[in-house]
Amino acid sequence: MTTAGAPALPVGADPVLEAAFVTGDFDAADRALADRLAVARGAGERGAEAALLHWQAMALHYRAIDAGLSSLAPETIEAEEALFTEALGLRRSIDDRAGVAESLFGLGLVHQVLRGDWDAAEPYFFEALTEADEHADLLTRSETHRHVGFFHLVVTDRHDVAVGHLRHSLALRQELGDPRLLATASLALGQALLVAGERSEGVAVLRESVEQAGSGRLRPLWATMTADWLRRAEAGETPSFARTA
Template sequence: MDDRLLEARERYEAAVFAGADGGLDTADRALDGVEADTALARGRIRHARYLSARAAGEQPAEDPTEIALFERALELYRSLGDTRGEAEAQFLVGCYHQVVRGDMDTTEPMFARARDLAEAAGDDLTRSYALRHLAFAAQHAGRVAEAHAALAESTRLRRDLGFTAGVAANLVAEAYFTAEGGPGDPSALLDEAATLAVESGAHAVAGWVSEARLNLGPRL
């Protein structure tokens, strides 16, 4: 049993049988943490289903439960003062709006907030995700240099963390950015991405590499 659930049971029993009800507020906060973690995890599973369906060539509909779960987690983490959890939930709220709803114009502040929270919490993984999606927003807005800088920082963080699959995913995005006029060799970036994808078992990313080679064609 999760330690927080065990604590809530113990505080319940202390209140009911010993009349010691001073710990009930603490139990509530512990359960808020459990609820936040569960909401975030359930939202992630729904998001993964959406991405899987889209990768299979389907046109999945929005699932309003997904964003409701992420927003509930964000609310709870914020009330608990859990900066790391808030950063992750804030990123996923932004991700839903950008990826599922295709909103590239109003999500930038969400990712900036997630980046800042993650930095404050020392959560470099979530910061790498926020920076990746900030890069997409900047690229969409025509701020090419800013997009390259954000994606490069995301990739650096992922290399430092040993997040090889994430590095490969970023290199595919970098190849597209480079092929549109940025510095570097898109072909070399895709070659490295392919190698890292195989090494990390990131078969979906390997598919992105093949797709990028087809899309970029003569620009490689």
């Protein structure tokens, strides 16, 4: 959870982030979202309904990462995509520009992460970035800069541009103040710095990532990943972000 006085997370985000990064208990997240969704629908709160649909999709997304992306069934991908699409439609209908940015980003995730299709993901991420920078919350802005940064690492090979986006993504998470979200942002920046030839800073940022994983109580999936990449970087390895689609 964010600390007292810190900026708010998007509606529906907290139980999903807690499950994804700390507890692994997605069933608890699903129950919390379903309960809140029923209340929102009963009250006719379409903005909250759309936000909760979006985070139901994000819960599916993190479950998919847990299960292993190489073995996903098509219907699993389609279920996540359908929720993001429903949320986006609702948000467009009420002119919720911040929400539109968040759900455009979600659809980009489906294409990039689940399908490995950067060409399909690109327009969603870049439209999300434009909307997010003007209208959205800190987490949505951080996420869109993060994945546009990855786009430049993988697709354009503009490593300096990638580093800029990933550095900004980390800064936004630092401003948000949620300790669960820092380690993976530092990991991404550290890896990008290694690719850009900035090995000394890259290793230093990866060390920070390991420390942040501990202070954020991250589950082994993430804590092991950060520690492994620090070890590999200290041994002289540079990440490869070769495009697969």
